[in-house]
Amino acid sequence: MAPGIPAAMERPHFIGIGGAGMSGIAKILTQRGAKVAGSDAKESGTAEALRALGATVHIGHAAGHLADDASCVVVSSAIRADNPELVRAAELSIPVVHRSDALASLMGGLRAIAVAGTHGKTTTTSMLAVALSELNLDPSYAIGGDLAGPGTNAAHGEGQIFVAEADESDRSFQKYDPEVAIVLNVELDHHANYASMDEIYESFETFAGKIVPDGTLVIAADQPGAVELTERVRALSSVKVVTYGESETADVRVHKVTPRGLTSEVTVILNGKYLTFTVSVPGRHYAHNAVAALAAGVALGIPAHNLASALGKYTGVKRRLQLKGEAAGVQVIDSYAHHPTEMTADLEAMRGAASDARLLVVFQPHLFSRTQELGAEMGQALALADASVVLDIYPAREDPIPGITSDLIIDAARSAGADVTAVHDKAAVPEAIAGMAKPGDLVLTMGAGDVTDLGPQILDHLSS
Structure with a gap:
C-alpha cells in the first residue's frame, strides 16, 4: 500500500x-x-x-x-x-x-480545519492555506477554487494540518471530524436538499457535533443564523466556542475595517490587544473571512501576530472579485456570487472600493431551484449596480422547472428601480457591454456558471 x-x-x-x-x-x-x-x-x-x-x-x-x-x-x-x-x-x-468520504479519509491522523457556511468557504479556506504555507507549516488543503498565487485548489503537504472546505449543500460536511470547525454564516440555500431553516440548523448542529473532543468551533457573532446556531451548540455540546465579528461580545472583535482601494486594512481586538493586518480583497465580508481564519489558526496554537502577518500574503482566489484585466479605461472583474447575500456583499465591496465609478453587471442565475426561491432577492441585489445584463439560468445539474426563468429576477430588479436588460444569447454580451462601458467604469461578471468566460471576451471588444 x-x-x-x-x-x-x-x-x-x-x-x-x-x-x-x-x-x-x-x-x-x-x-x-x-x-x-x-x-x-x-x-x-x-x-x-x-x-x-x-x-x-x-x-x-x-x-x-x-x-x-x-x-x-x-x-x-x-x-x-x-x-x-x-x-x-x-x-x-x-x-x-x-467525494466527502474520500476527503475524510485523507484527513485521517491530521489536525483538520473544516470551513463551513453558506458563503465565504472558499475564500476563508484559501486564506488559511496561504497563511499556513507562508509560516512554513506545509499544510495539505482542499478548496473549491484555485488560489491566485499557487494556481491550484489542492495540495498534499508534509505538515500536520489539513484545511478543507466543508460543503453543506448535500450534508456531506457531516462526514468530517475536525479539530477546528469554522461556521461563517447559516442561511437557507440548496433548496433541492433543504426544505426549511430548521433542517439547515439540524445539519449544521450535526457538523458541529463532529468536532473532536477538546476541539473548537469558530463562529460568526454578527450573522443571525450563526448566532442561533451558537445558542443551539452551546446548549448541547461541550465544544469550545470562539466567536468573531463586530459584536462587542465577540471573542475576536473586528474593531475597524478601512478600505484601501482594492484591499482593506483590518484591526481586531484579541485577548485585549489590538492587531492590524492587510486583506488583499475589498469589502467587509472578506475582512470577516480573514478574521475567522485568524481565530482558527490561533485555536490550533499558532501565534496571532505571526498568522496576521502571513494572512497579508493572501492574494485572492480565482472568481472571488478577481481582476481579469483593463481595456479602454474599463476594469473587468469576475465574481462567483450567486446567492443574494453574496451578490449584495460583492456589489457593496465594489462600491466601497471605487465609489466614483459606474458599476455594470453581467449576471447569470445559477440553478432553477435557487432562482425559484430567491429570484426576487437576486433582483433587489442588482439594484446596487448602475446597469445590469441578466442571462438565462445556468442549469448545472438541474432540469428546468416550468415557469421559472430569469424574468423573475428581471421583474424584481425593475421593481426596485434597477436598469436591467435581458440577453438570451450569451455570445451577444461582450459587444453589448463594450457599447455601454465608458472609461472609469467597472464591469462585474457574476454567477457560478460559465459567465466567467465572458470576461476576456469583453476585454477583447473593449480593446478593438
Missing part, C-alpha cells in the same frame, strides 16, 4: 474528475502516490493539470473508461444513477465512495 493512502484509495476512478471538489481530492491522492484515473464531460485546464501529475483523464463518460482493477469509484452528488461508469461499477462490484 502506498504511504499515506487508504487501501480503498490506491486506484480510484473519479466520475467528474474536473470538478472543483473532485479534482482537489484527485490531486492530493496523485501526489501521495495513488494511481488515479477518471473522466469528465469536457477538456479543461484542470484535466491537463491532473495529467501532468500522472493521473489518467478521459473526456466523456463511457463504461470502458473504468478499469476492471479500480479500487473504488468516487462520485459527487451531481452524478446521476444512469452514468455509464457508475452502472459499470455496479456490474464489477467496485465500491462507490462519495
